[in-house]
Amino acid sequence: MLLADVAAASAAVAATRSRTAKAAAVADVLRRAEPGEVGPVTAWLAGDVRQGRLGVGWRTLARLAHDPAAAPALTVAAVDDALTGLAATSGAGSAARREALLGALFGAATADEQRFLVRLLTGELRQGALEGVVLDAVAAAAGVPAEAVRRAAMLSGSLPATAATALGGGTDALAAVRLEVGRPVRPMLASPGASLDDALADLGAEVTVEHKLDGARIQVHRDGDEVRVWTRTLREVTGAVPELADRVRALPCTTAVLDGETLALDDDGAPRAFQDTMSRFGSAGPDPAVLLSPFLFDVLHLDGRDLLDEPLAVRLDALERLLAAPEHAPLRMPGVRRPTPEQAAGVLAEALAAGHEGVVVKALRAPYAAGRRGRAWQKVKPVHTLDLVVLAAEWGYGRRTGRLSNISLGARDPDGGEPVMVGKTFKGMTDELLAWQTATFPGLAVEAPAWGVRLRPELVVEVALDGVQRSPRYPGGVALRFARVVRYRPDKTPAEADTIDAVRALLAG
Numbered sequence: 061m062l063l064a065d066v067a068a069a070s071a072a073v074a075a076t077r078s079r080t081a082k083a084a085a086v087a088d089v090l091r092r093a094e095p096g097e098v099g100p101v102t103a104w105l106a107g108d109v110r111q112g113r114l115g116v117g118w119r120t121l122a123r124l125a126h127d128p129a130a131a132p133a134l135t136v137a138a139v140d141d142a143l144t145g146l147a148a149t150s151g152a153g154s155a156a157r158r159e160a161l162l163g164a165l166f167g168a169a170t171a172d173e174q175r176f177l178v179r180l181l182t183g184e185l186r187q188g189a190l191e192g193v194v195l196d197a198v199a200a201a202a203g204v205p206a207e208a209v210r211r212a213a214m215l216s217g218s219l220p221a222t223a224a225t226a227l228g229g230g231t232d233a234l235a236a237v238r239l240e241v242g243r244p245v246r247p248m249l250a251s252p253g254a255s256l257d258d259a260l261a262d263l264g265a266e267v268t269v270e271h272k273l274d275g276a277r278i279q280v281h282r283d284g285d286e287v288r289v290w291t292r293t294l295r296e297v298t299g300a301v302p303e304l305a306d307r308v309r310a311l312p313c314t315t316a317v318l319d320g321e322t323l324a325l326d327d328d329g330a331p332r333a334f335q336d337t338m339s340r341f342g343s344a345g346p347d348p349a350v351l352l353s354p355f356l357f358d359v360l361h362l363d364g365r366d367l368l369d370e371p372l373a374v375r376l377d378a379l380e381r382l383l384a385a386p387e388h389a390p391l392r393m394p395g396v397r398r399p400t401p402e403q404a405a406g407v408l409a410e411a412l413a414a415g416h417e418g419v420v421v422k423a424l425r426a427p428y429a430a431g432r433r434g435r436a437w438q439k440v441k442p443v444h445t446l447d448l449v450v451l452a453a454e455w456g457y458g459r460r461t462g463r464l465s466n467i468s469l470g471a472r473d474p475d476g477g478e479p480v481m482v483g484k485t486f487k488g489m490t491d492e493l494l495a496w497q498t499a500t501f502p503g504l505a506v507e508a509p510a511w512g513v514r515l516r517p518e519l520v521v522e523v524a525l526d527g528v529q530r531s532p533r534y535p536g537g538v539a540l541r542f543a544r545v546v547r548y549r550p551d552k553t554p555a556e557a558d559t560i561d562a563v564r565a566l567l568a569g
């Protein structure tokens with residue numbers, strides 16, 4: 061298959077707003093792919109490359125002004141090989157070699173193919189619901205139920221690998237995909253509960269109410285003495301968090317897959333700023349001033365036994381046995397099982413008093429729904445927040461002259477289109493945050509008009525708001541009321557931002 065076929069499918073996806081038409085275009089090209097091509101083609105159409113982060117920036121690509129090839133000749137295999145070469149070429153003195161590799165690739169590409177490669181390599185294709193569209197397309201192309209593809213993708217953590225399995229071996233091969241220690245699973249997510257009472261009314265008495273700690277999601281795998289840690293986006297951070305690995309290595313088990321939240325605490329046990337926690341995941345090595353504490357709330361596998369499909373009550377029993385010794389008790393996420401309404405309210409009050417965000421109410425009967433944001437877990441937070449994509453920033457005035465200040469906020473289009481603008485805010489920004497925006501945004505700019513910068517839709521910011529209102533001035537017909545920045549969410553991709561539907565749903569509330 062030629063790269064041109066994939067580029068054409070990608071253009072067809074971008075040209076329609078219809079999710080069905082997008083999926084049909086992807087399914088069509090997947091049906092025509094050879095077995096060895098399915099992986100890369102799937103990854104590219106979902107906006108990703110199989111080789112992980114390639115570290116190719118706009119500036120490098122801008123230097124590669126090549127005359128396009130007249131006719132398409134690049135094969136999928138040749139491009140995939142070039143990307144593998146690029147990923148393998150890093151470190152000191154590699155810049156020239158990388159540019160040579162990229163130069164050869166771009167020199168062999170037509171104008172359409174060059175455009176596609178630029179968008180792929182800069183991450184511009186990696187947006188919103190594309191992954192869901194591609195997942196449906198894989199199911200259609202393989203003639204298997206979408207649910208079978210979804211489950212295998214969540215358990216393997218890889219859509220390209222799942223596509224190859226689905227097209228190669230159908231439903232049976234998909235059903236054979238299991239949890240593996242050492243291979244991270246997409247985390248189960250929570251949906252917003254309107255209030256504690258609503259969540260309890262919805263889920264009944266068979267629940268656990270746990271603190272919702274304001275840190276970073278971690279998935280920890282242990283195999284003998286080897287312990288590895290991943291973030292919620294399945295990025296491995298083992299090397300950056302040795303203290304977490306040590307705590308899990310001390311537990312009385314041989315193999316385990318554990319789910320939890322980690323954060324940095326003060327000496328008196330109060331949570332430190334979210335940025336302190338996040339800084340640990342970006343930095344090369346541990347900062348001795350900021351130590352992370354793990355709080356475990358789920359176990360998906362223990363000593364040879366998969367627990368994923370067991371009800372939460374069974375998984376919590378297993379977790380409690382694992383953490384039974386007094387020295388391990390601090391690793392347990394605080395919570396109360398089967399609380400009375402008064403006890404549940406007490407857990408919420410205690411969580412807020414301790415400086416946490418709220419609580420998560422979880423159905424004890426529910427299995428672990430990897431990758432799902434379902435009603436079985438409901439988060440209750442007194443302050444309403446949304447995770448939105450930063451689309452642009454304007455130069456400030458007065459005290460903020462010379463600073464990139466007022467940011468435009470976009471909600472995700474669930475059908476894979478561009479983010480939909482829902483408001484702007486310059487509130488809630490500390491001097492430190494303004495300085496960070498001013499230093500960081502130009503590197504993400506696609507355009508720098510006099511008023512500020514228009515950004516690649518990459519950064520996710522969490523904003524608090526008082527509600528939303530109908531507004532004909534905004535493209536989605538809805539605008540945020542009194543939005544203010546809570547913090548940036550480097551642990552989230554734009555594909556995980558809240559949707560325009562979630563914003564519209566607040567109109568009713």
Ligand SMILES: Nc1ncnc2c1ncn2[C@@H]1O[C@H](COP(=O)(O)OP(=O)(O)OP(=O)(O)O)[C@@H](O)[C@H]1O
Pocket residue numbers: 247248249250251270271272273274275276277292321357393420439447
């Ligand atoms: N006890 C807990 N159980 C489950 N998740 C918890 C718990 N405490 C903190 N969390 C965090 O809350 C998140 C659950 O909320 P959700 O699935 O909506 O993720 P989120 O979008 O990151 O939420 P938010 O933006 O509200 O933190 C988890 O991903 C996890 O990081």
